[in-house]
Amino acid sequence: MLPLTKWLVKDNPNVKYQGIESRCALKVRRDRYRLKYNRLWLxxxxDDGHPVDAILLPAAPGCPPPHGNSKYWSYTSQWNMLEYPGAAFPVTVVDPEIDVKDTSYVPRNxxxxxxxxxxxxxxxxxxxxxLQLVARRFEVEKCLAILEVIERAMGRP
Known part of the structure; x- marks a missing residue:
């Protein structure tokens, strides 16, 4: 088992064995959450009869981490659980002249x-x-069409 897989499956305190009953209960909670989130989105x-088409948000807490260190995926797992389509895409690159590390920052946890x-x-x-672009469930085509507009606006063919 690769180290990151081992961390996820064996060493992660949030990962627990689920029997049939507990798995079914989790699916019921997930489905309730999906309905609640869909109502929120709609x-x-x-006010105007036009719900948000898509959400543009970070794809991760920072740049892609070094191999074996991707231990935080809450920016994308939310959409996986909801089964909302998303597309991650590059916007720019790190420039050490601009992207200096804030040494006064105090981590929260x-x-x-x-x-x-x-x-x-x-x-x-x-x-x-x-960044990533996320649309509602079953709206893959809409998500990709909006991404195409964003890409053109960024000067990409």
Whole structure:
């Protein structure tokens, strides 16, 4: 087992064996959450009848981490659980002249500290900085069409 897989499956305190009953209960909770989130999304159109088409947000807490260190995926796992289509894409790259490390920053918890300590502008020079675009369930085509508009606006063919 590769180290990151071992960490995820065996060493992660959030991963627990689930029997049939507990798995079914989790699926019921997931489905309730999906319905609640869908209602929330649709409520963005209550004033004009046009709910938000897509959400543009970070793809990760920072640049792609060194191999074996991708231990925080809450930026994408939310959409996986909801089964919402998403597309991650590069926007720019790290420039050590601009992207200096804020040494006054105080991490909020151990996960935040882990990610903060991974970053070094010199080590990450020219690493991609990305965003992701997310649309509602079953709206893959809409998500990709919006991404095409974004790409053109960024001067990409």
């Amino acid at each position: 409520s963005t159109g209550k 151990d996960q935040d500290k882990f990610n903060y300590e991974l970053y070094s502008p010199e080590w990450y020079t020219d690493a991609p900085i990305g």
